[in-house]
Amino acid sequence: MNRKVGIVSMGYHGFSPVTPDLSFRELVYTAASKAYAKAGITPGDVDMFICAAEDLCEGYSISDEYCNDQLGAVLKPVHTVTGEYLQAIANAAMIIQSGLGKIVVVESHSKASNIKNMDAVHSFGMDPVFNRSLRVTPHFAAGLEMSRYLTETKTSEEHCARIVVKNRANALSNPSAGHGAVLSVSDVLASDPVAWPVSRLSIAPRSDGCIVAVLAEESIARSLASDPIWILGTGWATESSTLENRAWGEPVSVDIAAQMAYKEAGISVPSQQIDLFEVDDTYSFKELQALEGLRVVGRGQAMHALDEGRLGPDGDLPTNVSGGSLGVGHLLEATGGQKLLELFLQLSYQAGERQIPDVQVGLAQAWRGVPTTTSAVVIVGNE
Amino acid sequence: MGYRKVACVGAGITKFVRRAKETGRELAWEAAKMALDNAGMTLADIDCVVIGSAPDAFDGVHMKGEYLADGSGGFCKPVMRHFVGGGTGVFSPIHGWQHIASGKFETCLVVTEEKMSSCFPAPAGAFLTIFDHTTEQPLGPTLIWIFALEMNRYMQRYGLTEADIAKVSVQNKLNAIDHPAAQLGAKITVKDVLNSEVLAWPVKRLDISPASDGAAAIVLTSEHKARRITDKPVWVSGVGWCLDTAYWATRDLYYPQYVEKAARMAYEMAGIREPDKEIHIAEPYDPFDYKMLHHMEGLLLCKRGEAARLVADGVTARNGRLPCCPSGGALGVGNPIAATGLMKIIELFLQLRGEAGKRQVPGDPRIGVAQAWGDLMQVGTVVVMSR
Numbered sequence: 001m002n003r004k005v006g007i008v009s010m011g012y013h014g015f016s017p018v019t020p021d022l023s024f025r026e027l028v029y030t031a032a033s034k035a036y037a038k039a040g041i042t043p044g045d046v047d048m049f050i051c052a053a054e055d056l057c058e059g060y061s062i063s064d065e066y067c068n069d070q071l072g073a074v075l076k077p078v079h080t081v082t083g084e085y086l087q088a089i090a091n092a093a094m095i096i097q098s099g100l101g102k103i104v105v106v107e108s109h110s111k112a113s114n115i116k117n118m119d120a121v122h123s124f125g126m127d128p129v130f131n132r133s134l135r136v137t138p139h140f141a142a143g144l145e146m147s148r149y150l151t152e153t154k155t156s157e158e159h160c161a162r163i164v165v166k167n168r169a170n171a172l173s174n175p176s177a178g179h180g181a182v183l184s185v186s187d188v189l190a191s192d193p194v195a196w197p198v199s200r201l202s203i204a205p206r207s208d209g210c211i212v213a214v215l216a217e218e219s220i221a222r223s224l225a226s227d228p229i230w231i232l233g234t235g236w237a238t239e240s241s242t243l244e245n246r247a248w249g250e251p252v253s254v255d256i257a258a259q260m261a262y263k264e265a266g267i268s269v270p271s272q273q274i275d276l277f278e279v280d281d282t283y284s285f286k287e288l289q290a291l292e293g294l295r296v297v298g299r300g301q302a303m304h305a306l307d308e309g310r311l312g313p314d315g316d317l318p319t320n321v322s323g324g325s326l327g328v329g330h331l332l333e334a335t336g337g338q339k340l341l342e343l344f345l346q347l348s349y350q351a352g353e354r355q356i357p358d359v360q361v362g363l364a365q366a367w368r369g370v371p372t373t374t375s376a377v378v379i380v381g382n383e
Numbered sequence: 384m385g386y387r388k389v390a391c392v393g394a395g396i397t398k399f400v401r402r403a404k405e406t407g408r409e410l411a412w413e414a415a416k417m418a419l420d421n422a423g424m425t426l427a428d429i430d431c432v433v434i435g436s437a438p439d440a441f442d443g444v445h446m447k448g449e450y451l452a453d454g455s456g457g458f459c460k461p462v463m464r465h466f467v468g469g470g471t472g473v474f475s476p477i478h479g480w481q482h483i484a485s486g487k488f489e490t491c492l493v494v495t496e497e498k499m500s501s502c503f504p505a506p507a508g509a510f511l512t513i514f515d516h517t518t519e520q521p522l523g524p525t526l527i528w529i530f531a532l533e534m535n536r537y538m539q540r541y542g543l544t545e546a547d548i549a550k551v552s553v554q555n556k557l558n559a560i561d562h563p564a565a566q567l568g569a570k571i572t573v574k575d576v577l578n579s580e581v582l583a584w585p586v587k588r589l590d591i592s593p594a595s596d597g598a599a600a601i602v603l604t605s606e607h608k609a610r611r612i613t614d615k616p617v618w619v620s621g622v623g624w625c626l627d628t629a630y631w632a633t634r635d636l637y638y639p640q641y642v643e644k645a646a647r648m649a650y651e652m653a654g655i656r657e658p659d660k661e662i663h664i665a666e667p668y669d670p671f672d673y674k675m676l677h678h679m680e681g682l683l684l685c686k687r688g689e690a691a692r693l694v695a696d697g698v699t700a701r702n703g704r705l706p707c708c709p710s711g712g713a714l715g716v717g718n719p720i721a722a723t724g725l726m727k728i729i730e731l732f733l734q735l736r737g738e739a740g741k742r743q744v745p746g747d748p749r750i751g752v753a754q755a756w757g758d759l760m761q762v763g764t765v766v767v768m769s770r
Contacts, residue, residue, distance in 0.1 A: 056445040061438040061512045062468040065629045065758040075644055078626035079474060080466045082448050087463050091478075094485035099386055100622075100652075124445035128501075129406060238462040241449040245458075256459060264487075372449040374462070 005093045006221030006228030007213055007380065008103075010344045011035025012337075014209020015329050016178040017113065024058075024111040024210075029070040031210035032107065036072075039214045039224050043072025046214070047101035051080045052088040052108035052333040056121045059114060071107055071212075083236075084366045085211065086336035086376035090234035092215045102217050108334035109210035118206070125371050131243050138370035139203065143195030145248050146285045150197065152249035153292070153300035157197050160284040161188035162306060164201055167281060167320050170313065171327025173354040178207040178329040188284075202284040207329020211337035213344075229347050232361065232379045233267070235260030239373035246373050253375040254280075254293030254365060261363075261377040271296045271317060274379070275359040276346060278339035280367040281324040287311075290365055291319065294377070313354060321346070321354050336366030340378055347382040386652070387484045390609035390616035391476070391768065393422025393602040394729040399566040399717030402500040403596035407442045408454030411496040414598035414722075415456045418492065422602040422612055429602075430488040432457040434464040435475035435495040437720035437757070440509035443501045455494035455600075467624065469670065469757020471495070472599075472724015473764040477622040479603040489605045496598040497719035506594040513759065515629070527591070531583035533636040533760055534673045538585065540637040541688035545585050549576035550694045551672035552589050552714050558701060559711020561741040564726070566717030567593055576672075592670045595717035599725035601732065615736045620750075621653030621767030631759040642681030642754060642763035649752070650683075653767040658683045662767075663748035664734055665705060666727035668755040669712040678754055679707060681763065706744045709734065724755035724764070731768045 011034030013027055022030065036042060051067035060066060064080035071078075081088040085108045092104040115121060122138035149155065162185055171180035183201065191201035214224075221228040237256035240246045258270075267273045279290040288302035296317060297305050305311055311319040322328055322342035331338055343362035345351040361381040368374040395417020397403075397410050405413065411434075419425060434448045434455050444450045448464025455462070465471065465478040472495050479493040499506035510526040537543065550573060559568035571589065579589040609616040623645040627634065634640075646658070655661050667678035676690035684705060685693055693699050699707035710716055710730035713723045731751035733739040750769045756762060 054446055055439045059512070059516070061440045061509050062758055064466050064468055064626075065513060065761060066515075068626050069628050069630065073626065074628045075625060075641060077624045077645075077648065078467075079478075079624060082446070082464045082466045091463065091481065094481045094487055097486055098481055098484035100481070100484070121445055124439075124443070125449065127450065128442075128444060236461050236463065237459065238449065238452045238457050240453050240458055241446075242453060245453065252459065257461075260461065368446070368449065372446060374449060374452075 003097045004218040005096045005231045006216055006218060007231065007344055008216050008221050008224045008228050009035050009038035009214045010341050011038060011212045012210065012341055015176055015207035015331060015338065017207055017329065019113060019208040024109055025070040027109050027111065027210040028107060031212045032071050035212040035214050046103045046105050048095055048104045049073040049076060049078040050088045050092055050104065050106050052083055052085045053080055054082050054333060056124060057115060057332050084336045084368050084376045085334050086340065086364060086366050086378045087236050089340065089378050090236055090376065093231050093234055096215060096217045102220050104215045106213045106215065108337050110208055110331035110334050112206035112332055113208050122370055127242055139198055140195040141243065141370045142283050143198040146197050146283060148249035149285055149289050155288060155303045157189060158185055159288065159303040159306055160202060161185040163281065163284040163287045164188045164326055166312060167324040167326040170321055171323025174323045174328065177323040177327050179205050179327050180323060198283060204282050204325035204330040207331055209331055209334065211334050211341055227348055227382060229344050229380050229382055232381045233261035233265030234378050236376035241372055243371065251289045251293030253373045254290055257375045257377040258294045261379050265379045270294060274361050274363045276321060276356055276362045277317060277319040278322060278342045279319060279365040281320055281326050282330055282367060282369055284326065286367065287320060294365060313356065318356050321356060336364060336376060339364035339366060343380050347380060387486060388606040389480045389483045389603055389619045390606060391601050391619060391732050392604050392609050392612045392616055393418045394732050395421055396564050396599040396726055396729055397597050398564045399595045399597035399719055401566065401593065401595065403498060407496050407498040408451060410498065410596065410598035411451050411454035411494050414600040415492060415494050418600035418602050424602060426456050428490055429456060429492045430490045431461040431482050432492045432494065433475060433478045433482060434462065435471045435721040436464065437468060437471050437497055438509050441497055441499045441502050441506060451496055456492050467757060467762050467764060469720055470755040470762040470764040471721040473728065473753055473755035473766055474624055475721065475725055476601065476603065476619055476728050476766050477624060477764065480619050480622050483603055483605050489608050491603045492600065493603060494600045495721040495725040497722050498596045499594045499719060500596050527583045527586055529760065530671055531586045534585055534671065536636040537673055537677060543691050545577055546573050547691040548673045548676065549573045551669065551675045552576050554694060554700060555669060555708045555712040555714040558709055559715020562711045562716050565711050565715055566595055568711055568715050586671065590672045592713035592718035595719040597717060597719035597722045599722040599729055601725065601728060617732045617735045618769050619766060620769045621649035623648030623765040625763050627761045629759055629761065631761060636760060638687060639677055639681040639763060641761060642678055642756065643683065645763035645765040646682045649765040649767050655767065659685060662750050662752050664709065664731065664744055664751040665707045666710060666730050666753040667707060669708055669714050670718055672714060674756065675708060675712065678756060682752060682754055701744050709742050709744050727753040728766060735768060735770045
């Protein structure tokens with residue numbers, strides 16, 4: 001049952017705030033073509049395909065209809081996971097571990113620039129009976145959550161602002177990132193208040209893009225790539241979608257997902273056994289909260305790790321070296337794909353000027369955004 | 384290739400109705416609780432949850448899987464939702480199978496839900512945006528129009544009449560009288576079908592399944608768990624799924640090639656070489672009466688163009704040689720999309736355990752196949768179950 005699963009190649013296109021030159025189909029075709037070419041395969045060699053998408057972001061009802069043509073996956077086993085890219089990766093790994101498929105492709109894309117009013121889309125995620133009638137906006141819910149987190153852990157707004165400064169600066173070293181910038185803490189704190197303590201610059205802006213990964217069981221992975229990246233562990237969990245039922249300050253779903261992945265990967269001391277982290281930063285505070293949920297640092301300790309410079313590219317816990325969602329741009333359900341892509345590039349030493357030396361194990365974590373409490377974790381290694 | 388064995392050990396289903404007073408979450412809870420009770424298990428015994436539900440537009444909730452997670456028993460558990468349009472319900476046990484066959488989990492609660500009545504004034508409105516926004520939406524097509532094209536093509540190809548096809552509706556609605564969850568069980572005649580209102584020729588009102596609210600759930604487990612839970616496990620012995628191009632106008636609609644490919648995948652895994660002889664009971668997807676015939680052929684249960692004759696000869700009746708839709712199908716039990724697919728899986732579960740009551744088919748059935756279909760006449764999902 002313990003078949004090893006490798007990531008043979010990843011193809012991507014993006015990530016920029018608008019892509020007027022490409023339709024979503026063309027985005028997918030571009031990314032998929034690159035992934036297949038790098039793996040030296042054709043889509044005919046692939047056993048199964050998984051897409052991660054949500055109808056309301058696609059602008060189609062039953063949007064899974066449109067996921068296969070541009071992947072070359074016509075008359076193939078294809079299904080959609082209405083979830084995070086990292087959940088789809090976990091699904092692909094399960095298919096390979098079951099023995100049903102040997103090569104599985106995972107795709108997700110963002111054409112967020114086509115969405116006129118994203119807040120309205122998110123509002124449709126609220127419980128229609130109990131929550132939607134309160135006209136709670138997504139950022140307001142995030143504000144409540146951030147406020148609770150700051151109170152419980154005594155973390156300051158300045159710490160959160162410094163996450164923004166760090167990630168957007170990191171993005172300047174990532175040619176794919178759409179939102180690199182040199183900002184100051186006061187720029188972030190002085191940006192327009194959206195729902196206190198959430199300010200405009202503490203929210204990840206959105207980008208368009210597509211990410212396609214080719215996964216394969218061990219022997220095929222070794223034949224297709226000289227140095228495949230191995231999936232060591234996956235985990236995902238949902239707490240409660242109802243606003244009334246959740247632990248607002250605590251990253252419960254991150255914790256459950258992480259423990260599941262650690263168990264599979266045989267990791268007991270994440271801060272020592274994992275070399276780099278790409279974690280959720282849809283809102284600035286989320287990065288700090290996630291590191292605590294992942295038990296990389298203790299509860300309320302993430303701000304100290306930041307103070308000590310441990311989260312920077314030169315620190316011992318490099319976090320969101322790619323620029324994260326704050327610097328690259330949030331990619332809807334493909335967000336976790338960008339995080340995994342960064343690990344793939346780093347672990348195969350293709351990360352260019354932002355390359356971290358001596359990396360062996362990386363962890364990607366993503367959250368599905370307001371109003372969900374769903375997180376997913378994927379741990380990968382290059383040995 | 385040996386796969387880890389996966390068994391179905393419990394099932395639950397709500398009544399299918401036109402307009403449920405319960406919220407989608409409550410429907411999901413009801414079905415999930417019934418399935419757990421049926422298996423003699425509690426939520427503490429469940430390792431993971433998979434959720435099947437068709438478009439968010441029905442319930443009017445973005446990220447519907449997140450919304451349904453609490454009600455489906457997913458609180459603080461690994462939850463994943465899958466989605467292949469109308470084919471979702473039969474993909475649900477396939478997704479559950481993947482979770483357990485991987486070795487990662489021992490038990491999985493599979494929950495499907497659809498609340499179409501929230502889509503006001505008519506659930507058909509949710510289908511207006513399923514078409515390509517550039518080439519098709521400007522023409523203003525509806526779902527029934529494109530199925531009318533497909534039905535007409537099927538009739539033309541084999542010289543079938545509307546009366547030949549109406550017999551399916553008559554059979555399935557009659558079967559549904561014995562299903563406690565059924566919405567539209569009825570004794571009707573071919574004449575009733577032919578005289579019902581024409582919606583888009585040749586599709587008439589009684590050729591179509593109703594819009595419904597409902598939920599269904601099953602519990603899947605690994606072999607060693609199953610042996611401890613029940614002495615009558617039903618095995619998920621074959622799974623297959625296949626998605627054809629979205630450019631449906633480029634295909635010849637008389638035959639569902641994608642269903643055949645999905646079926647061959649499932650049959651190969653289940654070791655079935657002659658499906659027409661080895662399968663004892665079938666639940667092909669029947670949202671329209673011609674679709675049951677179409678799918679019987681795609682499932683290789685008969686030669687192409689012969690399905691209508693089998694229905695006319697009584698072969699597909701509950702006491703026939705190859706009972707098809709003994710549950711009453713989508714035409715009779717109702718069609719809350721994803722829950723309908725799982726209703727068909729549950730029918731196989733009950734029939735193979737000999738627990739289908741008044742619906743029990745004679746002859747001690749041991750192998751059954753269920754199938755669902757959806758998207759733009761494009762996806763086939765197939766599960767073979769055996770005792």
